[in-house]
Amino acid sequence: MPSVVKKPHSGLDFRGQVALITGGASGIGFAVAKQLYELGAKVVIADLNEKRAQDSVKSMKSTKSFAIKVDVQSPTDANRMVEKVINKWGKIDILVHSAGVGIERSFLETTPEEWKQLIDIDLSGTFYCCQAAAKEMKRLGYGRIVNLASTAGLRGGTGRAAYGAAKGGVIALTKVMAVELAEFGITVNALAPGAIDTELVAEMHSNETRQTYQSAIPMNRYGTPDETAFAAIFLASEQARYINGHILGVDGGFLSAGIINRDKS
Numbered sequence: 001m002p003s004v005v006k007k008p009h010s011g012l013d014f015r016g017q018v019a020l021i022t023g024g025a026s027g028i029g030f031a032v033a034k035q036l037y038e039l040g041a042k043v044v045i046a047d048l049n050e051k052r053a054q055d056s057v058k059s060m061k062s063t064k065s066f067a068i069k070v071d072v073q074s075p076t077d078a079n080r081m082v083e084k085v086i087n088k089w090g091k092i093d094i095l096v097h098s099a100g101v102g103i104e105r106s107f108l109e110t111t112p113e114e115w116k117q118l119i120d121i122d123l124s125g126t127f128y129c130c131q132a133a134a135k136e137m138k139r140l141g142y143g144r145i146v147n148l149a150s151t152a153g154l155r156g157g158t159g160r161a162a163y164g165a166a167k168g169g170v171i172a173l174t175k176v177m178a179v180e181l182a183e184f185g186i187t188v189n190a191l192a193p194g195a196i197d198t199e200l201v202a203e204m205h206s207n208e209t210r211q212t213y214q215s216a217i218p219m220n221r222y223g224t225p226d227e228t229a230f231a232a233i234f235l236a237s238e239q240a241r242y243i244n245g246h247i248l249g250v251d252g253g254f255l256s257a258g259i260i261n262r263d264k265s
Contacts, residue, residue, distance in 0.1 A: 012237050016124050018089045018123040019236070020082070022129055023099030025052040027198035028148060030094050031229035037062050039233070041094070044085050046070040048099070072099045072125030075132075082132040091140055094236045095133040097126055098148045100166075102204045104159035113164045122166035126173060130188075134181055143186035144236040147174050149234055151194045159209070167192075170199030171247055178245030187244040189235045194251025218253035218260060 019036045023029040024045035033056070037043045042064040047053040053067035066088065070081040083090055095202055100122045103114055126147055138141025152160045154168030170190060175187040195201065195213045201222070205213065214220060228250045235248065249255045 012039050012233060012239065014094075017093040018042045018044070018085065018091055019094035019096065020044045020046060020085055020092050020133060021096045021098060022046045022081075022125075023097075023148075025049055025056045025067075027098070027200060028193065028196065028225045028228045028232075029096070029098030030056050031225035032098065032232050033065075034060060035155065035226075035229050035233050036094070036096075036236070037065060042087075042089055044068060046081050046099070048072075070099075070129075072097075072129055073120040075128040078125075078128035078132045080131070082136060083191070086136055092133050092136050093142060094144045094146075095130065095137075096146045096148075096232050098238060099125055099129070099131050100148060100182070100200070102163045102200050104163075104204045104206065104209060105161065106159055107161040108160045118162040118166045118214065119169075122163070122171040123173070126170050130177060131174075134184075134186060137186050138181070138184040141185045143181070143184070145177065145181075145186065145188040146182075146232045146235045147188070147190040148232075149190040149192045149247060151249060151255055153190050154192055154247070154249075154255060159204075163204075174247065175245045177180065182244055187235075187241065188241075189243060189246045189248065191228060191231055191235070192247050192249045192255070193223065193228050194249065194254040196225060196228050196250070197222045198225055213254075215262075216254060216257060216260065217251070218257050220262070221252065223250060223252055 019041045021033045024033045025047035045053045046068040050069035057065045057067045071077045149170045150167040152164040153171045174190040
């Protein structure tokens, strides 16, 4: 297998920009935060786990970063998070909303509590954080918003009743935001990651699910947080200024695949 590229494209430059990453203490969010920092941005890592967020900032050895505790399912928390960034650096150029949770539970076995949790965090949390950030971006006449959706929001799959519904909502919300915010110089796009090796996926995917999922991926492997982050970085860049309302699959070809016959005989 060819080696995975470790560094983002050197042609991208985020010097002078302020980036807010929710769910930035681990997984895809942290990969995005590291890459943006390496490309010159001031980075804010927002996460429910405050200690882990602070540790993530320390690990970057950055003087241009700080951590914020946020519960994205609280509109008050989302507004307070944005207010802290504005008080510190005066603006927000980029929001990458990566915060979320997931479960693998069949439709008939999903409890009301599980349904509410995923809608509150994955969908409502996206709405609250994006709305708070977009109000400041509108004031400045510029912004890049990248939401983390999922292939589960585009295709049906076992165990994805609540998660798929929430991520499908994120996709619809992203498109509405793209239409309404374009006049203010704000673009809104989303990634639809497939099977990515993160802690969340490790919790959601049983061994059976993992084997079944991988067999449906043309590249025949799970992706990495860095590979997903590269896509987010591009959509957050000035080079992507004419891309708006797009849902970018980062899935090794999963969304494009039909029957895959790996028998070489």
